[in-house]
Amino acid sequence: MSKKINRLHPISAVITSVKALKSMILPVAIIIITNGFNFSFDIHSEHFFETVLLFGVWGGAVVLALIGGVVKWRTFVYWFEDGELRVRYGLFVKKKRYIPFERIQSLNYHEGILHRLFGLVKVQVETAGSKNGKPEAELTAIRKAEADAIELAMQHAKIQEVDLNNPEDVITPAVETKAPVIYRMSVRDLIVLATTSGGIGVVLSGLVAILSQFSDIIPYETLFHELEDFVRIGTFIVALTVMLVLIVAWLMSVVITLVNYYEYTVRIEEEKLIITKGLLEKKRITLPLNRIQGIRIVENPLRQLTGFATVVVESAGGNGENGADKKIALFPLIKKKDCVQSLAGLFPEMNWEPILIRSPKRARPFFYRIDFVWLAPVIGACIYFFYPYGLLALLLFPLLILLGIWQHKTVGYRLDDKQLTMQYRIFSRITFFMDKKRIQSLQSSQTFFQKRKSVMSVKATVMSGVTGTAGTVSSIEHQDVEKIFTWYEH
Amino acid sequence: MRAEPIYQISRKGLTVWHLYGVFQTLLAAIIAGVACYGTYYFEWPIFIYYIAGGIVVLSSIFLIYLFPKIRWDHWRYEVREHEIEIQHGLFVVKRTLIPMVRVQHVDTTQGPILKKYDLGNISISTAATVHTIPALVMDEADALRARISELARVAEDDV
Numbered sequence: 244m245s246k247k248i249n250r251l252h253p254i255s256a257v258i259t260s261v262k263a264l265k266s267m268i269l270p271v272a273i274i275i276i277t278n279g280f281n282f283s284f285d286i287h288s289e290h291f292f293e294t295v296l297l298f299g300v301w302g303g304a305v306v307l308a309l310i311g312g313v314v315k316w317r318t319f320v321y322w323f324e325d326g327e328l329r330v331r332y333g334l335f336v337k338k339k340r341y342i343p344f345e346r347i348q349s350l351n352y353h354e355g356i357l358h359r360l361f362g363l364v365k366v367q368v369e370t371a372g373s374k375n376g377k378p379e380a381e382l383t384a385i386r387k388a389e390a391d392a393i394e395l396a397m398q399h400a401k402i403q404e405v406d407l408n409n410p411e412d413v414i415t416p417a418v419e420t421k422a423p424v425i426y427r428m429s430v431r432d433l434i435v436l437a438t439t440s441g442g443i444g445v446v447l448s449g450l451v452a453i454l455s456q457f458s459d460i461i462p463y464e465t466l467f468h469e470l471e472d473f474v475r476i477g478t479f480i481v482a483l484t485v486m487l488v489l490i491v492a493w494l495m496s497v498v499i500t501l502v503n504y505y506e507y508t509v510r511i512e513e514e515k516l517i518i519t520k521g522l523l524e525k526k527r528i529t530l531p532l533n534r535i536q537g538i539r540i541v542e543n544p545l546r547q548l549t550g551f552a553t554v555v556v557e558s559a560g561g562n563g564e565n566g567a568d569k570k571i572a573l574f575p576l577i578k579k580k581d582c583v584q585s586l587a588g589l590f591p592e593m594n595w596e597p598i599l600i601r602s603p604k605r606a607r608p609f610f611y612r613i614d615f616v617w618l619a620p621v622i623g624a625c626i627y628f629f630y631p632y633g634l635l636a637l638l639l640f641p642l643l644i645l646l647g648i649w650q651h652k653t654v655g656y657r658l659d660d661k662q663l664t665m666q667y668r669i670f671s672r673i674t675f676f677m678d679k680k681r682i683q684s685l686q687s688s689q690t691f692f693q694k695r696k697s698v699m700s701v702k703a704t705v706m707s708g709v710t711g712t713a714g715t716v717s718s719i720e721h722q723d724v725e726k727i728f729t730w731y732e733h
Numbered sequence: 734m735r736a737e738p739i740y741q742i743s744r745k746g747l748t749v750w751h752l753y754g755v756f757q758t759l760l761a762a763i764i765a766g767v768a769c770y771g772t773y774y775f776e777w778p779i780f781i782y783y784i785a786g787g788i789v790v791l792s793s794i795f796l797i798y799l800f801p802k803i804r805w806d807h808w809r810y811e812v813r814e815h816e817i818e819i820q821h822g823l824f825v826v827k828r829t830l831i832p833m834v835r836v837q838h839v840d841t842t843q844g845p846i847l848k849k850y851d852l853g854n855i856s857i858s859t860a861a862t863v864h865t866i867p868a869l870v871m872d873e874a875d876a877l878r879a880r881i882s883e884l885a886r887v888a889e890d891d892v
Contacts (some may be wrong), residue, residue: 298875335858377866489833511860559860574888586814632793680834682835683831683859683860683861684829684830684831684832684835684859684861684862684864685829685830685861686827686828686829687827687829688825688826688827688828689825689826689827690824690826691824704859704861704862706859706861710861711860711861711862711863712861725735725778726734727828728735729735729827731830731832732815732816732830732832
């Protein structure tokens, strides 16, 4: 039995250090900016002490990060033995982790820019137990061939539980066969996704934060006179500047989405979904089909109008992408028709176009009446404090009622033999498909007023990450809820 | 019409909830007292007295008497062979159904007040949710925990 000890590629020292340094940049930048760049190495300057302190601490942290990277690379080893992937690392506290190949749910690959320069890959090993978002083991940087060797060893362990100790002997070119593609995002879809994604908000708030930080540096005094002219020229220019900022933010979000979702492809291979994506950083996520707990089709109003949807899957195991968040956008953007087809290909036993049973008409007030409770004081305050214009707040009433009516129209459910489908909306329309045996618990709720009208709400929870994800249909017929309960019991 | 679950929480549980209400009211009274003192000392507007007094009176009515009683009235549970059913709620009555196959583990917990009354809480965890039946007589809670874990073991199934 040859036990070959494998190490990480030396570059992993750099990668680990860079990662640690990256997380330090933001706090340091904030300190520097809030200090208004008042730094000085002149011992007589009043800023001398802070400067030394800051750079001393920072320098120390940098050195620690560098040492940490090297130590991790030197101490981290992994090998195959007895059908297990064994990992050992740590300088003072030695940690060993043995992961049986049969227990490995998925191997996720991630290639950052540094990885790609050297033909390396970061491998995250996920098991069913890696629930809190952390992978069971993470190999920071290994050669692609070595990653393939792990995959091969894993496949062999699963197919035949013999001859595990020598994966080199039994190498077959099984990995290289291209699995059938389920979904590939076209350039058009990619552009639509990028331009309609909600990422703009994040980028915008980031820009505002940065600008506000620079407000100390901008010489307002001299600007002020010019500003007067500026205002005189008219609000047009102000509006134009705002527009420009918005457009820049939007363009940035477009670029970020384009880079992240470039060549987004979903393949299927032996009951596993394999997602690859990325332009600069490549990612490969493996998602075993039997870990999928529920599927949601999300259509925001704009996309619903144009016939597009997003398909989100709730997965029990880790996916190594969003940490604790176990929601994966399987199809980030897809035509509604194609999405039903693709999903039917993946899960033929599910009913993807159910005819829904809607909420009764008498339930409609429940969708907006509760809002009046908080709305009334808000509107009252608006009118009181901004008298003439505050009256505009009254417009919220019809708007909220319209939204409520819209939500009421969307609510619906459908029971199939082994499947519960729920549809509802907050703004985006969500259609939640759940397998009966994946539902962890079912909860009904009824207020006094709902009882009088004999309507009831029902909530079904599936496992997803730590807390699970719930689908709720509000105010449907009382008997319908009881039907769902009886269905769930048997 | 689905029948309500059969069992109710022990009567002593209601006593404990009344007691919790007393503590909450005491807390409110302390805060109100500080506010009144501040009003007297710094000559804040007089209506603060009324608000503080009102809050204490209302909280003693609602938190000590009414809310625990309503909640106790609504609380029902039943452990059957294939599922656990729980009903609870104050204004919104909620009913939860947990199949035995989904139960992952069961805990009983007991704080100092519950201990004095020989009561305990029992929490039922599934892969995604946790459900608590509060203020059961301790022997009953232990027996229930044992029973659920036994039933859950029988009903083995993949998650």
